Each structure stands twice: as C-alpha cells, then as structure tokens.
Amino acid sequence: MQDYLLNIWSLLGQCWVTGEEVLAACWFHNGLQVLFDPDKRDMISYTDKFTRNSRLHPSLVQFGSSHLDGWLVITATGLVCVGVIMNDGEIITATQSLAPGHLRLCHADIAHTGSGEILVATSDGLLTSAIQCYIVSLKLQQKSVIISCKVSASLYLKTQMEYGSNDCQNMKVTSVSFLNNDCSDLLLICCGNSRFSNLEVWHLLEQMMPLHKIFSMNTAQDTMNKTPKWMHKATLPHNSPLVSKAGPKLPMSRNLGETTGFIPYFAIAYKDGTVQLIHRYTFQIISTSNVDTLCQTGSTNKGSGDKKMQLSHVTSLIQTGSGCGIVLIHNGYLNVVRTYSSSRDSAMHLPSSSIVLLLEYTMVTGRDFWDVLLAVRQGMIMSVSQSLTDNFQKQTHNIQEYIFMRLLSLKVALFGSYTAGIQKAGDCHARLVLHAISTAIRGVLRPKAAAAQDKSPAERVSIMCSKHIDGDLNSIISSLDIDEFHVDPRTKDKSSTTLEGSLLSMQPLTQWVADFSLQLLSSVRLYQSYSTFAGSSLLSDHTVLGLLRELIIIIRIWGMISPACIPVFTTTSYVDQLDCLSQLYKLLTRAWALCKEGRGLEYDDTLFDECCVLPSKVLIPSLNQSFCMDRNGFSIFTQQFPLSFTFGEEPDYLYQGRQSLYRFMPESPLARSQQHDIVRQIHLGVRPSETTRQCSRCGCQSLLRNIAKSDTMKAWEQRWAKHCLCGGHWKQSK
Incomplete structure (x- = not known):
C-alpha cells in the first residue's frame, strides 16, 4: 500500500518465472503468534489469557535473529521461487527445484511449521499417485538466499483403497490444501468426479519408531526415533463436486475443551449450492445450508432483462479474522454471512463470555474487531461493554496504558452498533481524541534531571490539581517552576526561536483542548431538557474533567513562555477583558469537585448559571471537530438483516449519528459541512484544496x-x- 492507503497500491518489486504456472504462494512468517484459548476465559490477567506461541520461529532471519519479509512461490514444474525484501528495499530472488527429478504438478499448497521451515504438499491430479510433501528451508548468506528442499512424509488417499480400479480412473484429485497457512499438521484433500466428491482429512503425527541398537550411537537399550507420519482422521462424502474451502484464521490452542461454548470450524462449498460448517477438531458436520437461502439479496437485485448465466453455487469463500462471518462470492455478488446465530437453541450460538474473550483478544493483538460484531446481539451490548471495562480495571497500569485507546475504539464500535448508543459512541470518540492529545502534550515535558526518583512536570501538575480545589488558576501556577515546562530543555538557553517554534506548532492541539472544554461546559444547560446528550457521560466522569484541568494549566504556562501557542477565543464586545482560560479552569474545577463527591452538575445553581451564560460571552465552536460521528459505519448493525449495498453508494442511516448529535445543539449548515483534520486539528474547509485521506x-x-x-x-x-486515532486504516478520499 502506498502511504498506507487501502485503495492505493504500488508495485514494490517483481520476479519473472518465464513459462511457469504458479500453483501456490505465501508470505514469509514473522514468527509472532498469540494463541486464542477459550479455556482461559476466566483468567484475570491478559498476559495469562493470551500467550505467545514460543514454538513458532520466523521463516527467514537476518543478523540479530530479526525476521525478513518476502514470499515463496511453487510452480507446476516443482520450481521454488523466493523473493526477499531487504531492509533497504532491495529484492533478492532465488530459485530451486523441489525434487531432483522432473515434476508435473496440478495442485499445491504451502504451510509454515513451528521450526521456521515451510511444508509444501503437492499432487499431480491422479488418484493412484501419492500426495508428495516437501520441506523447504531458507537461509540468508550475505546478499544471497540459500534454498534447501528435502522430501517429507507422503501419503496415499484412502479413497483409492475403497474404490475399484475402473472407478479410480474416472476420479481425480481436485484440491490439496492445509487447514490454514499456520497449520501444517492438518491436510484437506478432495477427490472425485463430476457426480460426487470425497474430502479426506489427514493429520501429521510424529510416530515413535524403535531403533536397533546397532544403528544407534547411544548405549541405551530403549532408543526411539521420531518419524513423521500422516494419519487418516475423517472422510466427508457428498454427491456433488467441491468448489471451495475456507479454513479458520484464528490461531487456537490444540487442547480446546468441549465446554467452552466456542465452536471452531472450517467451511466447504459444493457445486449444488450446499455450504457446510465442519468442526475443526471432531470433523463432524455442524450445519448445512443452501447458498440461495444465505444470499437472498442477490436474486432480488437482478434486473428482468439480465441474460447472464446464473450460477447456483459459490465460486469462492473465506472466513473472517475471528470466524464470526464468511465472505463469499455468488453470482457476481460479494456476500457476508453471519455464522454464529443469535438464537440460543442454535448449534452455532456464541455466548457473551466468548464474545468478550474475542474482543479482548483483538485489543491485545491489535486485530480488527469488525467481524466480531456480527455475533453481538442488541441485548448484550451493554453487558459486554461493562465486562470489558471491569476486566480492564483489573489489569496492571502498564497494560492499561498500552490498550486504553484500543478499548475506547472498541466501545465506539459497540455503542455505534447499539440503537440507543449514538451519544455514548460520540463521547467515547471524543475521549479517545482527548487521551491522544493529552499524551502528546504531557509526553513532551521532561524533568530537569534524569534521576529515577524525579517526577516529570506533568506528574507534578497532577499532584497539585488533586490538592487545590479553589479554582484559582494563577495561584496554582505560582507554586510551579515555569522553567520545567520547556518543551526541550536543551534549547531554552541556546535558541529561543526553536523553542517558540515547537510551542507554536502545537497550537492546534491546545486550541482543541480549549474548544472541547467550552463545548462540555456549555452543554450543561441541556440537563434541563434531556437526560443524555453529546458529552453527558464525560461531564459525569471526574477523570476527564481532571485531565482537562491539568491541560489548561500546562497551556497557560506555555502561553507565558510563548504567547503564540495560547488558544484563540471569540468573545462578545462587552467582555473583551474576559480571561477565558481562568474561567474554564474555575468551572472545570467546580464540576470536577462535584463529580468527586458523587453529585450531579445540574444541582449546583451557581455552576449551572455560569455555564448557561457562557455561550453569550464566548463563541462555542462546532461540535463536528470533537464529536466526529458524521459517518458511523457501525450503524449497519442496527438495521434488520439481510442488507444490500452498492459499491460507492452510502446508505442514509450511516449519518443518523450526525443528526442525533445536532438535535441537541443545532448549528448552521456551513458549520456542519466543514471538514476537520482529525490528526492536526485544523479546519480544511468545505472543499479541501489538497488530497485528503479518510x-x-x-x-x-x-x-x-x-x-x-x-x-x-x-x-x-x-x-x-x-x-487513524481510532485504529482504522486510511483510504484516499475521492
């Protein structure tokens, strides 16, 4: 991806294999894998719930044992082509044959082993031939790649033994594939003809073979030798050819219990339109459906004059990251099917404990969580959100700091998927931006000395704010050392221009903090008419109010060092001498003290009156720059399934969050159409002149x-x- 944009791709490099037909390809493994184990759902610590697979090693390492990126390709003649992307962008290629003799292959698949080697399974398409397996190992030597290939354990299909010679001549191997790229010990082989098919499941084991003492260097009598061997596990027959398979992508522990409530599966599709879900470990059929029933919207959108041939089967399917959905192509339509049913009587029912565990796994690993929302029902969203919060509070401080923004992003998605949770989703998004900006502002402050016992200036401000509750901004600043709040202490005596330039560049961030404080305090008057509104949950959170107090102090001190970084306020003519920062700090302090006592802000008449007259003194900025809910993509989960979409056309209900927010605080149409930069916190106008990303x-x-x-x-x-700040990927705007 160019500039990390989803819809912009550029050619990084290429490797020519003239006259070769590519059968299989894969990327190198980086050796990093976090296991998902439903048996550990009752554990408290995330480090105990989700452990790293220490047995997995990278496919190719360089000096220092760090992994390298690259790809491996298998061709029809048994040629192995490798491309390695070096750190400087140079691409090194190498080729090697799988076997010394000539090969003519029809099917091949690739999987990574735990030792860092690559297992390749091949077939020539004949039922009477063996399924040959090879082990490929890679080694980097200076500026070249050494490829080593050796024969591994092979197998003959069980179908060959069950049918006669005449039937075997009419049958052929149609596909050879591993369960997934990380599961090299489970092989799925399909064979059959135009009328039926057999899917055989084979498991790779290490068989202990006794070794004669004459061949052993050890003097012990019970010397054993480990030999890899393929063992037949199951055969799944069907009276129609198999067209596609979808293996699981979630790395799971092998010792999965049956009482966890989580059902791992792999999906297979046949030419007669049948789609089956097979248990990953028992290989029993969990459910059977028809593609016409699953994809109801495909036939309703067809025009009456469409003369294209209609296919009754799935042409391709793949599982989502967590397995909560299947993406399939049918009749030229891209369909997303929910696999876990909302009915408790269904065999594919997913309990709330498993959903919480899946969402926690996405938080820890950084995976996208959109497909997990397919299994979340409307009635369990609030309980799932509360469980995530309770489990988060039990973690250590370091883990909380690491995944706090991911938790807020997840809550934005959960509340955005809830019919009555649009305001909470907007509040979580605003808190996410506040946390990111506060981390940046507090992070540039460093103590004068590098001693471990010295506290940073931001920590000193937190301590002072917890002690002073009088609301006088000047008094608390007088007790702090202003010299500690220089952005770069090394330049405060050498180049004041550099220091002022650093503070001036952060003015948009400080402006957002001041504008957000104005928006929160001015919305206190809405308590008269509404119980919930944009920012209502933040006004009752003392941690948010306390954080805003600390940032106001830092901004005021920075303004004393460089007046250019002070936020700009638009006041009325009769209050030109109003000190807005001092007024904001006083109101925030009073609101913070009430929240600490457990009292509501609407019951303090003095605070309520001052917040009500605040819009008459200072211009309140647009809500769009703080509560960014213009396009809530998670609103699709509030609609009745099935849904139908068209590429490039957005449905109207994606904007219901915007309409809900503006219902409380109406704004001009010009303010609503303004584009706002979420990273730099600057206004882009209605039609930005430069290229933007979304x-x-x-x-x-x-x-x-x-x-x-x-x-x-x-x-x-x-x-x-x-x-983005919420963790979403960028795409170039049209």
Whole structure:
C-alpha cells in the first residue's frame, strides 16, 4: 500500500518465472503468534489469557535473529521461487527445484511449521499417485538466499483403497490444501468426479519408531526415533463436486475443551449450492445450508432483462479474522454471512463470555474487531461493554496504558452498533481524541534531571490539581517552576526561536483542548431538557474533567513562555477583558469537585448559571471537530438483516449519528459541512484544496501530505501515518 492507503497500491518489486504456472504462494512468517484459548476465559490477567506461541520461529532471519519479509512461490514444474525484501528495499530472488527429478504438478499448497521451515504438499491430479510433501528451508548468506528442499512424509488417499480400479480412473484429485497457512499438521484433500466428491482429512503425527541398537550411537537399550507420519482422521462424502474451502484464521490452542461454548470450524462449498460448517477438531458436520437461502439479496437485485448465466453455487469463500462471518462470492455478488446465530437453541450460538474473550483478544493483538460484531446481539451490548471495562480495571497500569485507546475504539464500535448508543459512541470518540492529545502534550515535558526518583512536570501538575480545589488558576501556577515546562530543555538557553517554534506548532492541539472544554461546559444547560446528550457521560466522569484541568494549566504556562501557542477565543464586545482560560479552569474545577463527591452538575445553581451564560460571552465552536460521528459505519448493525449495498453508494442511516448529535445543539449548515483534520486539528474547509485521506472506520478526514515543521509535530504526524486515532486504516478520499 502506498502511504498506507487501502485503495492505493504500488508495485514494490517483481520476479519473472518465464513459462511457469504458479500453483501456490505465501508470505514469509514473522514468527509472532498469540494463541486464542477459550479455556482461559476466566483468567484475570491478559498476559495469562493470551500467550505467545514460543514454538513458532520466523521463516527467514537476518543478523540479530530479526525476521525478513518476502514470499515463496511453487510452480507446476516443482520450481521454488523466493523473493526477499531487504531492509533497504532491495529484492533478492532465488530459485530451486523441489525434487531432483522432473515434476508435473496440478495442485499445491504451502504451510509454515513451528521450526521456521515451510511444508509444501503437492499432487499431480491422479488418484493412484501419492500426495508428495516437501520441506523447504531458507537461509540468508550475505546478499544471497540459500534454498534447501528435502522430501517429507507422503501419503496415499484412502479413497483409492475403497474404490475399484475402473472407478479410480474416472476420479481425480481436485484440491490439496492445509487447514490454514499456520497449520501444517492438518491436510484437506478432495477427490472425485463430476457426480460426487470425497474430502479426506489427514493429520501429521510424529510416530515413535524403535531403533536397533546397532544403528544407534547411544548405549541405551530403549532408543526411539521420531518419524513423521500422516494419519487418516475423517472422510466427508457428498454427491456433488467441491468448489471451495475456507479454513479458520484464528490461531487456537490444540487442547480446546468441549465446554467452552466456542465452536471452531472450517467451511466447504459444493457445486449444488450446499455450504457446510465442519468442526475443526471432531470433523463432524455442524450445519448445512443452501447458498440461495444465505444470499437472498442477490436474486432480488437482478434486473428482468439480465441474460447472464446464473450460477447456483459459490465460486469462492473465506472466513473472517475471528470466524464470526464468511465472505463469499455468488453470482457476481460479494456476500457476508453471519455464522454464529443469535438464537440460543442454535448449534452455532456464541455466548457473551466468548464474545468478550474475542474482543479482548483483538485489543491485545491489535486485530480488527469488525467481524466480531456480527455475533453481538442488541441485548448484550451493554453487558459486554461493562465486562470489558471491569476486566480492564483489573489489569496492571502498564497494560492499561498500552490498550486504553484500543478499548475506547472498541466501545465506539459497540455503542455505534447499539440503537440507543449514538451519544455514548460520540463521547467515547471524543475521549479517545482527548487521551491522544493529552499524551502528546504531557509526553513532551521532561524533568530537569534524569534521576529515577524525579517526577516529570506533568506528574507534578497532577499532584497539585488533586490538592487545590479553589479554582484559582494563577495561584496554582505560582507554586510551579515555569522553567520545567520547556518543551526541550536543551534549547531554552541556546535558541529561543526553536523553542517558540515547537510551542507554536502545537497550537492546534491546545486550541482543541480549549474548544472541547467550552463545548462540555456549555452543554450543561441541556440537563434541563434531556437526560443524555453529546458529552453527558464525560461531564459525569471526574477523570476527564481532571485531565482537562491539568491541560489548561500546562497551556497557560506555555502561553507565558510563548504567547503564540495560547488558544484563540471569540468573545462578545462587552467582555473583551474576559480571561477565558481562568474561567474554564474555575468551572472545570467546580464540576470536577462535584463529580468527586458523587453529585450531579445540574444541582449546583451557581455552576449551572455560569455555564448557561457562557455561550453569550464566548463563541462555542462546532461540535463536528470533537464529536466526529458524521459517518458511523457501525450503524449497519442496527438495521434488520439481510442488507444490500452498492459499491460507492452510502446508505442514509450511516449519518443518523450526525443528526442525533445536532438535535441537541443545532448549528448552521456551513458549520456542519466543514471538514476537520482529525490528526492536526485544523479546519480544511468545505472543499479541501489538497488530497485528503479518510478513516475507513470512523470516517474522519486528514491531509495526506505532511505539513509539520517542528520535530514535535513531525513525531505526532508520524504516529498516525499508518492508521487513524481510532485504529482504522486510511483510504484516499475521492
């Protein structure tokens, strides 16, 4: 992907294999894998729930045992072609034959072993021939790649033994594939003809073979030798040819219990339109469906004059990341099917404990969680969100800091999928942006000395805020050392221009903090008419109010160092001398104290009156820059299934979050149509003049070109180069 954009791809390199037909290809494994074990759902710590697979090694390593990226290709003549992407962007290629003799292959598949080697399964298409397996190992030697190939354990199909010679001549092997690229010990082989098919499941075991003492170097009498051997596990017959298979992508522990409530499976599709779900470990058929029943929207959208041939079967299918859905192509339509039913009587019912475990797994590993929402029912969203919060509070401080933004992104998705949760989704998104900006502002402050016992200036501000509840901003600043709040202490005596430039570049971030504080305090008056509104949950959260107090103090001190970084306020003519930062700090302190006592803000008449007159003194900025819910893609989960979409056309209900927010605080149409940069916190106008990128998850916009000049903002922009603040991938806007 060019510039980490989903819809912009560029050619990185190429490797020519002239006259060869490619049968299988795979990327190198990086050796990193976190196991998903439903048996550990009752454990408290995330480090105990989700453990790393220590037996897995990278496919190719360089100096320092760090992995290298690249690909491996198998051709019809048994040629192995390898391309390695070096750290400097150079691509090194190498080729090697699987076997010394000539091969003519029809099917092949590739899987990674735990030792870092690559297992290749091949077939020439004949039922009477063996399924040959090879082990490929890679080694980097200076600027070249050494490929080593050796024969591994092979097998003959059980179908060959069950049918006569005449029947075997009419049958052939139609596909050879591993369960997935990380599961090299489970092989799925399909054979048959135009009338039926057999899917054989084979498991690779290490058989202990006694070795005669004359061949052993050990003097012990019970010397055993481990030999790989394929063992037949099951045969799944069907009176129609098999057309596609979809293996699981979720790396699971092998010792999965039967009482966990989580059912792992792999899916197979036949030419007669049958789609079956097979248990991953018992190989029993869990459910059987017809593709016409699953894809009801495909036939209803066809025009009466369409003369194209209609196919009654699935042409391709694949599982989603968590297995909660299947993506399939049928009659030229891309369909997403939910596999776990919402009915408790269904065999594929997923309990809430398993859903919480899946969502926690996505938080820890950084995977996308969109497909897990397919299994979430409307009635369990609030309980799932509460369980995630309770489990998060039990983690250590370091783990909480690491996954806090992922938890907020997940809550945005959960509440966005809830019919009555649009306001909570907007509040979580605003808190996510607040946490990201506060981390950047507090992170640039460093203590004068590097001693371990010294506290950072941000920590000193937190301690002072917890002690002072009088709401006087000047008094608390007088007790702090202003010299500690220089962005870069090394430049405060050498180059004041560099220091002021660093603070000036952060002015959009400080402006967002001030505007967000204004929006929260001005919305207190809505308590008279509404119980919930945009920002209502944040006004009752003392941690959010306390964080805003700390940021106001830091911003005020930075304004004393460099007045150019002070937020800009638009006041009325009769209050030109209003100190907005001091007023904001006083109101935030009073609201913070009430929340600490457990009292509601609407019951304090003095605070309520001052917040009500605040819009008459200061211009309140647009809600769009703080509560970014213009395009809530998770609203599709609030609709009645099945749904039908057209590429390039967005349904109207994606904008219901925007209409819900503006119902409480109406704004001008010009303010609603303004584009706002979620990363740099600047206004882009109605029609930005430069190329912009859009988040595929929350719909927020951002400039594609880097415009930062200071090192501080360059690091800030680089942090969000790969993904949005919510964790969604970027795509180039049209």
